[in-house]
Amino acid sequence: MVILKIAFRNIFRQKRRTVLTMLTMVGGFVLASVSIAWSDGTYNDVINTFTRNRLGHIQVHYGDYLDRPTLYKTIAAADQVGEAIGQVEAVDAWTPRIYSAGLASAEDETTAVHMIGIHTDREDRTTRFNDKIVDGQPFSPGDTNAVIVGKGLAQILDTSVGDDLVLLSQAADGSLANDRFTVRGIVDTGEAMKDRSDLYIPLATAQEFLVLQDRVHEIVVTVQTLGLVDPTVTVIEQRLSNDTLTVLSWKEFAKDFYVAMRADQRGMWITLFVILLIVAVGVLNTVLMAVLERRREYGVLKALGTRPGQIFGLVSWEIAAIALAAVAVGTIVALLSNHLLSFHGIRLPDPISYGGMEFQEMRTELNIRSFVIPAVTVLATAMASALCPAWMALRTRAAMAMRLH
Amino acid sequence: MAKANTAVIQTEGLTKVYGEDRIAVHALRGVDWVVEPGEFTAVVGPSGSGKTTLLNVVSGLDTPTSGNVWLKGNPLSGMTGRALSDFRRDHIGFVFQAYNLIPVLTAAENVEYILLLQGVPAEERQQRVHELLTQVGLEGMTDRRPPDLSGGQQQRVAIARAMVAKPSLILADEPTANLDSETGSQLLNMMQALNQETGMTFVFSTHDRMVMDYARRLVRLHDGQITGDERK
Amino acid sequence: MRFLFCILFSLATTVAAQETVRTNDVTTPDQGDDRSPPDARTIVEIIDQLYRSDSSYSEVAMDIVTPHWERTLEMNVWTEGTEKTFIxxxxxxxxxxxxxxxxxxxxxxxxxxxxxxIKIxxxxxxxxxxxxxxxxxxxxxxFTFAGDYHFSLVQPEYAQDGVLYIECHPKEGRPIIWGKVMLAVREEDYLPVWQRYYDEKDNVMRVLEFSDIRALGGRRLPSVLTMIRKTEKGHKTVLHYKELKFNVDVSGDIFTLRHLRSRL
Known part of the structure; x- marks a missing residue:
């Protein structure tokens, strides 16, 4: 198409101007891409740290356990439910848990504790529990009367690895569960508040202690990537096909956190908007100048029988070509910088604290989004900025234009 | 309102006013004009007499304030921008005073442009372009771009382009104004020859004596009115 | 809440108080037209002292009912003064x-x-x-109603014949979690029918019902007490006094950790 040919050749008429326009777009693209990748990288880092640490990506409970927990809202035949979840393709790991309040008594000190029954090896596979043990040993399969206590709790009870503890709680049959346990390890989960009350016992022991048979209160699930969480929730719901069980994603069971993260992400859109404003101004400037300079040319083209739409197209194609080239160059540059920053994150002078965890290094995440969004927005902004000049070009009155010598 | 006659151009009570009220400029004041096929006519008059305006209005590049234009019997009033474009593409060839050509296209491409718009097949395009550029004496320069051509050569390309689609009418607005007299006369000779060979209608606007000498009909325009119409 | 304390571990505070109770015990059956009009103070003092004595020994069965399980605990209870309890x-x-x-x-x-x-x-x-x-x-x-609450006789909408109602509001500065306590007592002998515990927003939080009046430890007392928590659907605890003796011998080492630690 001859219009395309002219448009394309026009690009090279004012090389410096074209290059400057393109640089504006490339700069905008790369900036947008890096900031999205960065935002996503940090976002995912924070979420992963947050969810993988304890909560998991998906949780399964009986009914409204999460809102109104009681000892009796349990998932029956927990093993079968867990196995069914484990068979879902995107699922990385799952682990069952039991929660109960109780009283722990060491030599002289007695305090209220939050008892958590955890699977001796699934818990570690799901939340890297064993990595957080700062003293003593993790549970080993077949462990019975062993406990791992939170760091703060160990201080409150003035107990250390190898000491004995007596636990007292009310079992599901109403009886007063009490038994003697040995402190196997001390754990520092990074959540100091919880570590002052949390006490872990092997799941099987907890089930026997609390007379819960094969029941648990919670199944925590992690999936391969954050993006798979929502579809996996649906798949798990279908597989379980059990109305009494509630399957929730972290966005729901950690709603406050999710909302905070969302608010954080909104900052990204503001950045993007500013970048695109710069691109828009740059493009508008170039195109407006070109159109004003070439009014006579458009007049000639009109006189020769070029349709108004074709003249509009001529201007638009020129910008589209520049924008496409800018996106191509930008993609390469952004790919390089995002890739680099995904390995060598930028270390912050002061760590940021988020949800009780600290983050010192900000890394980018290589994802499609961080290229598609800038590409679409740079192209759209460029074309939108070209609209007005293009309209002016098509409205050029050949008669008037011809007079300007 | 179609006029069933053979006239290439017919105008009736054509007026054109630029601006409004006290600063209004009356470029045309009731022009009734007929151009028959095969004419080689010059519209002459001093600067500001309305020559260019007349040509613009006649070709649909500008709209009259009142009055009507028929081109080959077709009324221009009521045509959409797109229909006017197509009409010009198929029926009128233009040669302007200067800066006629699309600077980013070669001589051949400039000539080919209208054929491309018309959707003429490639083979025919090549042939016609070559034929016309030869006819205007530019073989061997077909791949040059306008900046690499002299003023006269550029006008030749413009003429070739104006003629390539075999229009019924060629409008030339001061085609020799920026040329030296020798180049100008060469160009006029060429156009005269083409007029005689092909029977194509040529209408010029000019205040160049030489053009008037070549013209077979002189239409004099003064203050937007026809004040004289002589045929040689 | 203190009431529960009284129930399980009735204690005598003063001889004077017991006198009041006894006087009441004596006068109660004497129902005649010439009875003086009911006096709120007299009633709450009776309620306060109903299960109290210098020391006591009781055999109690406690039925606990929840939506998930039911069970009965049987226990022996010793008390001495207001200070000591052993179960x-x-x-x-x-x-x-x-x-x-x-x-x-x-x-x-x-x-x-x-x-x-384990120390709680x-x-x-x-x-x-x-x-x-x-x-x-x-x-x-x-706490005692007479000492720690403002009280007055009232006539609520749901009032029934033969029952007197006393509204008690905790006095300023008392660490009492209730906004209000309503006492219902039988007009004929001032024995409790029920007690309702309200929160600050005037919602009933729990109800203690008294029934099955019999002779226990030489007094006429409700022998069955039912505690119903309104905040927990389907939960209640029923106390049955099978045996209750006042002023028993609690000398020796009953109220010691050594005794607590001894096996049955």
């Missing part, structure tokens, strides 16, 4: 031998299975005692 659980088998010792505001539980005495930390005082609808705190509180 030993006899059945069911799983809990047999468990004990609770209270001296003043301190409490210990004994767990025979692990041979361990202050943070656990509001927790359930042995899974019942009574809290540990209920065993410790020592």
């Amino acid at each position: 030993r659980i006899l059945s069911p088998r799983k809990e047999r031998g468990m004990g609770t010792l209270r001296i003043g505001r301190e409490m210990w539980n004994y767990l025979p299975k692990v041979n361990k005495v 930390p202050p943070s656990m005082m509001m927790s359930s005692w042995m899974g019942s609808d009574f809290t540990n705190d209920d065993l410790v509180k020592e």
